Amino acid sequence: MTDKNKNFIPIGPYHPLQEEPEYFRLHVEGEIVKSVDIELGYIHRGTEKISENKHFDQGVFLVERICGICSTSHPLAFVNAVENLARIEIPDRAKLIRCVVGEMERIHSHLLWLGLAGHFIGYNTVWMWSWKYREYILEVFEKVTGNRQHYAMMKIGGVRRDIANDDIPWIETNIDEIEKGLELFLKAITEDPVIHARTKGVGVLTKEDIKDYCAVGPVARASGIDMDVRKDTPYAAYGMVDWKVCTCDSGDIYGKAVVRILELFESLKIIRQCLGHMRNTGGPLDVNVKEIPEGEGIGRHEAPRGECFHYVRSDKTNRPVRHKIRAPSFVNVATNQKAVVGSHISDALLVLAAVDPCYCCTERVIVVNKKGKLMKGPDLIKLSQEKTDRIRKKGL
Amino acid sequence: MQSIDNKFTKSLFVFHAACSPCNNCDIEILDCIAPKYDIERLGMQLVGSPRHADVLLVTGAVNKKVVHRIKMIYEQTAKPCVVVAVGSCACSEIIFRESYNTCGPLDKIIPVDIYIPGCPPRPEAIIAGLAKYIKSRKNAG
Structure with missing residues (x-):
């Protein structure tokens, strides 16, 4: 420990500033962070394996519980995957409702991030205000879906509940309230000199870094990469409404905050248009799905943190043979290794939080390839058989 | 013991x-x-x-990597300490009961005083749970 290069600062797993248990080890020289180790696994619950024992309708319930903040993104990506596999086309009203719920989730998630980021730089006022405005969207959720979180709106072949046309004016008034708050935040962030000083030029990721780490979502858009699943391959009702992808070229934390806030305005625009379309679109909420055929399907959804990817393979039974999940934070968290290097310790936590990491989405099984040899199933069987042979020879 | 409970x-x-x-x-x-x-208006504060x-x-739902850490955290608290299991996962593990990586509901690991079920429990429910506990302490004291 006397070696100057070997000083490190542990953060976590139970740290007062973290919501979730995760562990960072910052290797420092003086006050400058030289590298970071990220250790995960505190939230791994074996979701993919449980999913193989659940039929497709139960799967929606399960993937909802992967993450509470993205609790529409995973079901939406999962039903997209199953519908892609079974070639199901859903009714128009269901598409619009999916869009409304998906965008409301983006608003609640980004406001949550904004509040926590404000808390990290010592602006508790930003935290309290943004969580105050977040309550408006939670009220809408409660009225529309019956719960503040875990909305249970998605269903293979449609949606579970309708948004009553009578409720639409009330939803619109709540959305207007949020817009007032957003204008306040945009002004606060673009005009406050202290926020500029803390966030501009900190944790910069260039376009090349983004491509190297395959980062997605607002992290990529803040570095000037125009990438959005909703625009690139429109699903649900995203092709029916008019909106634009927000980007920023700076790549620092300031850029990420601005991109997220501008995205919120686009979300409000999408919700307003969808609600307008819903007034004129009647019809059923779901189609009758009889059986899921053999094959494989891919579903994607632009979650608040980036592209959420689900892969489902079916063998004509009512359960998936394989269900693979890749959450956006899985790639975004890795960019920390680049972004945090060279920053001060006091900025490190802000940089680590700037990608809006969501560890409970991320925690799938990862094979760590330390010795340069990847152990696959057959290798393990071979090792096991060799051990049996050795024991036999010893005569135990 | 009565005086500590009153605290x-x-x-x-x-x-x-x-x-x-x-x-x-x-x-x-x-x-x-x-x-x-x-x-915080009720005097409660996160520390x-x-x-x-x-x-x-x-x-x-406590998993294998976290299980000894939560025991350590419980040991570090000053006793008596009220343990609250918030949410259905901590109370009964719900859907994660079948997982290969979870270690049973919380009350198998550390003693639990209050259960607040719900997925997730509303903030009102969390406040009501703590209020009920305080009330029961007052009656006991």
Whole structure:
């Protein structure tokens, strides 16, 4: 420990500033962070394996519980995957409702991030205000879906509940309230000199870094990469409404905050248009799905943190043979290794939080390839058989 | 013992330990200190260390990596300490009961005083749970 290069600062797993248990080890020289180790696994619950024992309708319930903040993104990506596999086309009203719920989730998630980021730089006022405005969207959720979180709106072949046309004016008034708050935040962030000083030029990721780490979502858009699943391959009702992808070229934390806030305005625009379309679109909420055929399907959804990817393979039974999940934070968290290097310790936590990491989405099984040899199933069987042979020879 | 119990009827210091949750119970706990519900007006406050805590709010289905850490956190708290299992995962593990990586509901690992079920419990439910506990202490004292 006397070696100057070997000083490190542990953060976590139970740290007062973290919501979730995760562990960072910052290797420092003086006050400058030289590298970071990220250790995960505190939230791994074996979701993919449980999913193989659940039929497709139960799967929606399960993937909802992967993450509470993205609790529409995973079901939406999962039903997209199953519908892609079974070639199901859903009714128009269901598409619009999916869009409304998906965008409301983006608003609640980004406001949550904004509040926590404000808390990290010592602006508790930003935290309290943004969580105050977040309550408006939670009220809408409660009225529309019956719960503040875990909305249970998605269903293979449609949606579970309708948004009553009578409720639409009330939803619109709540959305207007949020817009007032957003204008306040945009002004606060673009005009406050202290926020500029803390966030501009900190944790910069260039376009090349983004491509190297395959980062997605607002992290990529803040570095000037125009990438959005909703625009690139429109699903649900995203092709029916008019909106634009927000980007920023700076790549620092300031850029990420601005991109997220501008995205919120686009979300409000999408919700307003969808609600307008819903007034004129009647019809059923779901189609009758009889059986899921053999094959494989891919579903994607632009979650608040980036592209959420689900892969489902079916063998004509009512359960998936394989269900693979890749959450956006899985790639975004890795960019920390680049972004945090060279920053001060006091900025490190802000940089680590700037990608809006969501560890409970991320925690799938990862094979760590330390010795340069990847152990696959057959290798393990071979090792096991060799051990049996050795024991036999010893005569135990 | 009576006098110590009476202490729990005043301002409570709360430590929040997340054990493989889905984040939902955690954001509802943070919602409790946000303006709409604001438990600080009732004298409750989130603290940064388990050593300062009177109450341990535990969320999530405890997994194998976290199980000895939550035991350590419980050992570090000053006794007597009220342990609250927040959410259905901590109370009964719900869908994660079948997982290969979870270690049973929270009460198999550390003693639990209050169960607040719900997926996630609303902030009102969390406040009501603690209020009920305080009331029962008052009656006992």
